[in-house]
Each structure stands twice: as C-alpha cells, then as structure tokens.
Amino acid sequence: MRVLKFGGTSVGSAQRMKEVVELISDQHRKIVVLSAMAGTTNSLVEITNYLYKQDHDGATELIIQLEKKYENEVAALYKTNEYKKKGLQLIHSHFEYIKSFTKDMFTVFEEKAILAQGELISTAMFHYYLLENGKNSVLLPALDYMRINKNNEPDNAYVKENLNQILESYPETGIFITQGYICRNAFGEIDNLQRGGSDYSASLIGVACGAEEIQIWTDIDGMHNNDPRYVEGTHSIKELSFDEAAELAYFGAKILHPTSVLPAKLANVPVRLLNTLEPEAEGTLICSHQEKHRIAAIAAKDGITAIKIKSGRMLLAYGFLRKVFEIFESYKTPIDMITTSEVGVSVTIDDDCHLKEIVDDLKKFGTVDVDRDQVIVCVVGDLVAENNGYANKIFDAVKEIPIRMISYGGSNFNVSLLINATDKKVALNLLSQKLFN
Ligand code: ADP
Ligand code: ASP
Ligand code: MG
Numbered sequence: 350m351r352v353l354k355f356g357g358t359s360v361g362s363a364q365r366m367k368e369v370v371e372l373i374s375d376q377h378r379k380i381v382v383l384s385a386m387a388g389t390t391n392s393l394v395e396i397t398n399y400l401y402k403q404d405h406d407g408a409t410e411l412i413i414q415l416e417k418k419y420e421n422e423v424a425a426l427y428k429t430n431e432y433k434k435k436g437l438q439l440i441h442s443h444f445e446y447i448k449s450f451t452k453d454m455f456t457v458f459e460e461k462a463i464l465a466q467g468e469l470i471s472t473a474m475f476h477y478y479l480l481e482n483g484k485n486s487v488l489l490p491a492l493d494y495m496r497i498n499k500n501n502e503p504d505n506a507y508v509k510e511n512l513n514q515i516l517e518s519y520p521e522t523g524i525f526i527t528q529g530y531i532c533r534n535a536f537g538e539i540d541n542l543q544r545g546g547s548d549y550s551a552s553l554i555g556v557a558c559g560a561e562e563i564q565i566w567t568d569i570d571g572m573h574n575n576d577p578r579y580v581e582g583t584h585s586i587k588e589l590s591f592d593e594a595a596e597l598a599y600f601g602a603k604i605l606h607p608t609s610v611l612p613a614k615l616a617n618v619p620v621r622l623l624n625t626l627e628p629e630a631e632g633t634l635i636c637s638h639q640e641k642h643r644i645a646a647i648a649a650k651d652g653i654t655a656i657k658i659k660s661g662r663m664l665l666a667y668g669f670l671r672k673v674f675e676i677f678e679s680y681k682t683p684i685d686m687i688t689t690s691e692v693g694v695s696v697t698i699d700d701d702c703h704l705k706e707i708v709d710d711l712k713k714f715g716t717v718d719v720d721r722d723q724v725i726v727c728v729v730g731d732l733v734a735e736n737n738g739y740a741n742k743i744f745d746a747v748k749e750i751p752i753r754m755i756s757y758g759g760s761n762f763n764v765s766l767l768i769n770a771t772d773k774k775v776a777l778n779l780l781s782q783k784l785f786n
Pocket of ligand 3: 548
C-alpha cells in the first residue's frame with residue numbers, strides 16, 4: 350500500500366484535480382489523502398469568525414461567495430449531465446449545512462464542524478470524478494477511523510484497528526480516497542489536526558496501514574535548502590534523514606506539518622515530497638539514512654515569545670528548573686528553546702495564550718522579562734561536535750545581527766538562533782550565502 354497526500358494547491362481547481370488523477374492511475378494499491386481546495390479552509394475560518402461575532406449577514410455573504418466558486422468548479426470538473434447534477438447536489442447539501450449555523454448559537458463544536466467541510470467536499474467531488482471516468486475507488490470517511498485522545502494526541506491503536514478493518518472489507522479496491530486534517534476527538538465530536546494537518550493525517554494513515562511509502566504532493570519540488578518565500582535561488586534537497594526533516598518541519602519549513610515526520614520515523618516508513626506541478630522532478634526522500642558532513646537546510650519559525658527569568662540563586666538551588674517547567678506544563682504550553690546561566694534561564698514559546706498567567710507565576714522566582722515578535726532561525730544538518738567549523742561559519746554569517754539566544758547540542762542536527770522578526774529575511778539570506786555558496 351502507498352499513501353499519497355495532495356495539498357490545497359494540488360486540488361485547487363477542477364483542472365488540478367484532473368491532473369491528480371493522472372498521478373494516481375498506476376497499478377499500486379493506494380490511499381489518496383486530500384486537503385480542502387486551496388483557500389477554502391481560510392474562507393471557512395473567516396466564516397466562523399463572523400459567526401462568533403453573531404454577524405450573520407457577513408457570514409452569509411461569504412458562504413454564498415464560496416458556494417458560487419464551488420458551483421463553477423463543479424461545472425468545469427464533470428462532463429456528463431448526470432455528474433454535473435450530482436456534483437451540484439453534493440455542494441448544495443454541504444452549503445445548506447454550513448448555512449444552518451447562521452441561525453443558532455455558535456460554539457467551538459460548530460466551528461470544528463464547519464472547518465471540516467473543505468476536506469469533505471474536495472474528497473467527495475474527486476471521488477465522483479473518478480466514478481464518472483470509470484475508475485473503481487472507495488471513499489473512506491476519515492471521521493470513521495481518525496481519532497485524537499483527551500490530550501489531543503492521535504489515538505494510534507484506534508486508528509490502526511479501525512482503518513485496517515475498513516480496508517479489509519474492500520480486498521479488490523485499488524484506490525481509496527480519504528480526507529486529511531479532520532478527525533474525531535475523545536468525545537466523538539468532529540475535530541481536526543490543526544491547520545496544515547493533512548500531512549499529519551497522511552503520516553498517521555501510512556503508519557497505521559503499514560504503507561511502503563508516504564508521498565506528500567505539493568506545489569514545490571521537495572524540501573528546499575532555505576525558505577523560498579524569503580530567499581531567492583533555493584534548491585531542493587535530494588535526501589534528508591527523519592531527524593533533519595523533523596527539525597525543519599518543526600522550525601518553520603511550511604512544506605511539512607510540524608508533527609508529521611515523527612510517526613513515519615518511528616515506523617521507519619520513507620516519506621517522499623513531490624511536486625504536482627512538475628511530477629517528473631525527483632523531489633526529496635526522507636528516510637533513516639543520515640548524510641554526513643553537510644548542512645542540509647535553514648528554516649525559520651515565526652511568532653516566538655522569549656521569557657527570561659533572573660534569579661539570584663538559580664544553579665545552586667536544585668529543583669529550580671523543575672519548578673519553572675512545571676509552570677509551563679500547568680498551562681499546557683510547550684517550550685521550544687532553552688538557555689541557562691548562573692543567574693537565570695531563558696525559554697521561548699510560540700503559544701502565548703497563557704502568557705500573562707505564566708509570567709505572573711514565574712515572578713515568584715525572580716524578575717521576568719518578555720520579548721515578543723521573535724523568530725527562531727534553525728540550521729539543520731550533520732552538526733555533531735566533531736564536525737567543527739560549522740558553528741564558526743554560522744555565526745560569521747550573522748555577525749551583524751543581534752542574537753537573543755543560541756541553542757546547540759540538544760540534538761546533533763540543529764543550531765538555533767533567536768533573533769528579532771525584523772531581522773529574519775536578512776538572516777536567512779546571509780546564512781544561505783555563507784553556507785551554500
Ligand atoms: P500544501 O497546501 O500542499 O500542504 P503548503 O503551502 O502547506 O502546501 O506547503 C508548500 C509551501 O511551503 C511551498 O509553496 C513553499 O512556499 C513553502 N515552504 C516553506 N519553506 C520551505 C522549504 N524549506 N522547502 C520547500 N517549501 C517550503
Ligand atoms: N485544509 C487544512 C488547512 O488549510 C489542512 C491542510 O491543508 O493540510 O489548514
Ligand atoms: Mg501544507
């Protein structure tokens with residue numbers, strides 16, 4: 350079995366959907382995981398924002414706009430009247446459902462139900478297209494097998510058991526279509542794996558069904574050696590280890606959802622990043638092999654807040670760090686970077702929902718400084734201590750830029766620097782020039 354995930358751009362129009370069919374028409378048995386059509390989830394988020402504000406007219410206007418877009422896509426996708434009609438019925442039933450939320454109270458439950466519509470529509474439209482073209486396929490509802498637990502972590506045992514049970518009931522089927530991103534939570538309600546989470550779905554599905562390979566098809570030819578949105582002349586990397594890919598995804602390489610590499614790594618399922626717009630390009634293979642003596646890539650994670658706690662007796666007082674970490678834990682706030690000195694500790698977070706409470710609690714231990722609008726720039730590669738010289742190159746590249754924190758040694762694969770958001774673009778470009786030219 351193979352798992353092929355196609356992102357929003359790859360299914361972003363009727364024409365793109367038709368091109369995807371070409372890519373899934375070989376003889377391999379496969380599960381095709383689809384995102385919502387590009388822009389749809391953003392529009393659905395906007396609609397839910399109106400509904401939270403009880404602005405029903407604003408919401409309705411957006412819903413009608415989006416429905417129109419889908420009517421046009423349906424007209425362009427199917428050739429027969431039979432399927433044009435079926436397609437419209439499909440769209441209208443989803444949009445009637447979305448409109449029903451403009452009449453009642455609106456909570457997070459309704460929000461999640463609306464956000465799920467993008468993937469439900471794209472997969473159903475695509476499935477109809479396959480049927481219209483005589484391709485035998487089965488639509489697997491993700492809500493029947495994809496589930497997270499009370500800690501919002503995937504319930505892997507449940508996913509494995511339920512997915513395989515469904516697959517076994519279709520021994521003759523070669524193509525399964527399913528939704529990325531959406532799932533049920535521990536209470537059986539509709540939920541999701543966070544924005545960009547279709548990659549995570551693909552990885553969880555690949556592991557659950559024992560896939561030989563997980564393919565992530567997107568709008569670029571694999572993982573580039575720097576962020577192509579900020580740096581010109583980046584190029585795709587042929588091969589990355591799971592550890593390198595995980596660091597890059599976590600530290601901002603948007604091509605992969607931050608948590609999508611770990612399940613594949615644990616199960617040792619290779620992940621291939623491929624380009625729908627250029628299917629013959631080699632892309633990037635992510636596997637257990639670690640290429641030696643090279644810097645692979647640079648990424649940056651935005652929206653970071655740095656917190657410094659200065660205490661007279663930090664290192665002498667054992668248990669100090671535990672108490673600091675417990676405060677973050679009690680607010681379910683993950684820490685990204687940490688550095689220590691004799692008189693204090695600095696940490697960074699990207700989820701600042703509970704920043705005020707965290708700072709209030711930390712004040713028990715000393716003075717607390719907060720810096721917002723920071724960015725973590727992360728250099729990833731074979732950076733074991735014996736490969737001396739790389740640190741020097743990295744710091745030389747950014748010598749003109751004020752650095753707030755430095756982290757190295759947490760793994761053998763990354764050096765991270767905390768800088769001001771305003772310096773990000775310059776830092777990424779300087780690092781590219783120094784490390785890759
Ligand atoms: P999809 O909708 O297919 O999931 P995304 O937009 O989530 O696609 O991810 C692909 C985008 O990730 C690319 O278009 C590119 O702009 C961005 N990106 C950021 N960093 C990198 C990188 N290091 N390598 C490749 N793409 C990257
Ligand atoms: N459609 C969802 C989003 O836009 C999930 C995904 O595309 O991965 O976030
Ligand atoms: Mg994505």
